[in-house]
Amino acid sequence: MLIRYKRNYEKIAMGLLSFMPDEKDLKKLQQTIKEYEQNDHWQLYLWKHEEDIIGIIGITAVDKALVEIQHVSVNPSHRHQGIGKLMVKAIRDMYKNAEVRPSELVAPFFEKCEEDEK
Numbered sequence: 001m002l003i004r005y006k007r008n009y010e011k012i013a014m015g016l017l018s019f020m021p022d023e024k025d026l027k028k029l030q031q032t033i034k035e036y037e038q039n040d041h042w043q044l045y046l047w048k049h050e051e052d053i054i055g056i057i058g059i060t061a062v063d064k065a066l067v068e069i070q071h072v073s074v075n076p077s078h079r080h081q082g083i084g085k086l087m088v089k090a091i092r093d094m095y096k097n098a099e100v101r102p103s104e105l106v107a108p109f110f111e112k113c114e115e116d117e118k
Helices: 007-018 026-038 083-094 107-117
Strands: 001-002 042-049 050-064 066-074 099-102
Touching: 001 066, 001 083, 007 026, 007 042, 007 050, 007 066, 026 042, 042 066, 042 083, 050 099, 066 083, 083 099, 083 107
Parallel strands: 066 099
Antiparallel strands: 001 042, 042 050, 050 066
């Protein structure tokens, strides 16, 4: 289930975001978290399974008709279980009246999900 990011989840959020290829550098990671905290158009959600937070998904609400997924990351020990797909589906359900599309960074993940569905 998706839960909205709060500052007390900062360490787990940074840990999950650090699995993203563009977020390896600590300063870049801190800037990204700060952007999610301060920019109203950027929203960060954590995926909670039972009592554990095992995934993260970040979006940018470009406008009312377009939402772009910027980050998708799942704890390595929970990968290949469809968690990423569930997070994307939850975002699509949340933003039913908007087009949900991937950023360049997460486009390969989207393509893989579409291939798996075929």
